[in-house]
Amino acid sequence: MQELKGSFVALVTPMKSNGEIDFPALKELVEWHIESGTHGLVSVGTTGESATLNFNDHVKVLEKTISYIDNKIVAIAGTGANSTDEAIELNKAAISIGYEFALSVTPYYNKPNQLGLEAHYKKIADSSVIKNILYNVPSRTACDLEPETVNKLIHHENIVGIKEAVDDPKRYKTLIKMAKNSSEPFYVLSGDDPTYF
Template sequence: MFKGNIVALITPMNKKEKICLKSLRNIINYHIYNQTKAIVSLGTTGESSTFTHQEHIKLVLLTIKLSQNKIPIIAGTGANSTKEAVLLTQKFEKSGISACLSVTPYYNKPSQEGLYQHFKTISENTNIPQILYNVPSRTGCDLLPQTIYKLSKLKNIIGIKEASGNLSRLNQIKYLVDKNFLIFSGDDSTSLDFMQLGGNGIISVTANIAAKEMSKICQLSLSGDFSQARKINKKLIKLHNILFLESNPIPIKWAAYKLGLIKYNTLRLPMTQPSKKLRKIISTELKKKKIYTTKKNNIFNLFKKK
């Protein structure tokens, strides 16, 4: 159930920086409607680093409830303290969560042995399936293939989101791990090449506003039709890059707001509004494309409660 297009969901908030329930309900329905395979709640794109533990737990549980068992929910539960990561993960035991996404400890710069012991400790203290998350550009440490291999042997570590941007890393990991170990791209711009090399899908930022297209690209790729997948992906290449001109989730949240997918473009400090230059670039690109949801026929109209 985890193969294909998985969205790293933005967290819609109102002007008071509280969860916007209406927006959350509707973007979940948007992904169900467009055949997104799973939702990651409160990963990097969801602004997890600015949420308290209490808010974090509340939002994930709310996302599970609103999904009504129609789409798997994966909770972001990573932390740079192993004890904190364990406690956060344990909060979702028996919650209906499908898996947890656990980022490598940031700032600490642990050794490979430290990384192994960190994830091993989490694994030993939960029954929830765990997906590792390697994003060296943000965390300051790199989970290497040999360490991933060792971790893949543990009882409930089922895969990895590999966001180093290094395509050769995929082959290095695949050579070592069992064929059932899932390997997801964490980089939209190279995700098609990643799947062509044998990856199982993408945990995507772009899917927040182009869920239908990202789902189709993954569906075609996983069935071996890379020619058709590349035709669709060609329309998204520029957008993939634009959405990372400033720190994620600043660009994607602005784009979702412009398209009417969320009611307010609220971010928590230290995340700030996009620059005027970036707003213009995003708006221009969205106007050029006719494949996205528009305010005239937006998600709020499509899923308006009766």
């Protein structure tokens, strides 16, 4: 498994004025990040229009992005969805394209409880061998994946990290402690600029 260390960027998905995806601009953006020393890229995360692209366009952007990356840096597929089944299908597409990692945001707007979140992520992780990174950004999703729930998921072989975007240093300490106690590598990634350091 590749290491998840360094600076990772959530890519935008460039669009033309007519709403079509601008693949030449996407290629240029990926190449710029590689040349600039970015360690990894997330394709079609929330910054990359995951909530607005249809399934086919989502997969096309994933395909193009990983081909542009060409194994030069870490590639992460944004596969989060409100629908557990859609997230599973996106994971399957991502692994067939060649992604090792998938980033899955908590379901937004629906406000699932902690048992619902645990079931959502467990079903996703059980459904394919792609390495899943949980993504908690309650300020945008109105849904908070609590550390206690993360601790129940941390030992699943297909869940390898969390991108945490809560401005709470104590929470990061808790997650890092849980990661250190895990028998397998579990990465705690900062998704909130003020808590990066």
